[in-house]
Amino acid sequence: MADLTTILVPIRYPLTDQSAQTLAAAGRLAHNHKPADLRVLHVNLYQTGDNTQTRELTQAISSTLDGVEASVTTRQGFLVEEVILEEATQIDTDIIVVGANQQATWQKLLSRLLQNGPAVGTFLRENTTAGTEVLEVNTAVETPSVETV
Template sequence: MSRVLVPVRYPLSAHSKRTLASAIDLADERDADLTVLHVNLYHRGDDVTRRDLKRGVERVSDRFARVRFVVREGFLVEETILEEIVATDADVVVIGRKQVGRWRRAIRRIIGDPDIEAFLDEKVDCELVTVG
């Protein structure tokens, strides 16, 4: 069974809603499980719960059967997402175009000038889908 991972902000922004909708479509197409991830940042004092995330997502869509809601704590969103990719053995990560720049900056700190798709393929063996 394949797994699609979609990191989102909470409360869901218009951009997060589009990214989520694309991830749901992709999970349906591939008959995959879906993991919806939110990262509470330590330095911002975020306190979103799994229940908050689930209710927020359910308000915008009811089209998923096999979905898991995850809230993680972290200092860097990108690093926490990478940890979740590994922990869930995700096959596909769906991110918004706005997140790509942040990913590049974060990965640049690790490996220099990154090709994000190549980095994810090499380091964690997953596909990256970017939503505009």
């Protein structure tokens, strides 16, 4: 029997177009990596008063996954990227699927200078174990592509 591949996909809720595309890409990846354990994660940020319930999220994503089974988790935290890293470590994730940062170039530069914009993919690549693969979904194109970075 093949090893189980654990795939973590953090998303925003309510689902944005980018989140839906990232989720669909993770679903296709899980379908191609059978057997796979697809985990969907939403981070409720303390500072925004977000309080999404797992049940709401489960209902919202069901049509996006096209029959692929997934477990859904919501976590509380201040920094999205740190909560994702903590969850990935706890569940021993093999693959993390995140949306590519869609900011304009000037916004990226300003965020880097001010150190206030989370480059989630970069953060995860720098802080996960060598056995964890971080894939970024480029949602700016009509048919999203998954990039191994």
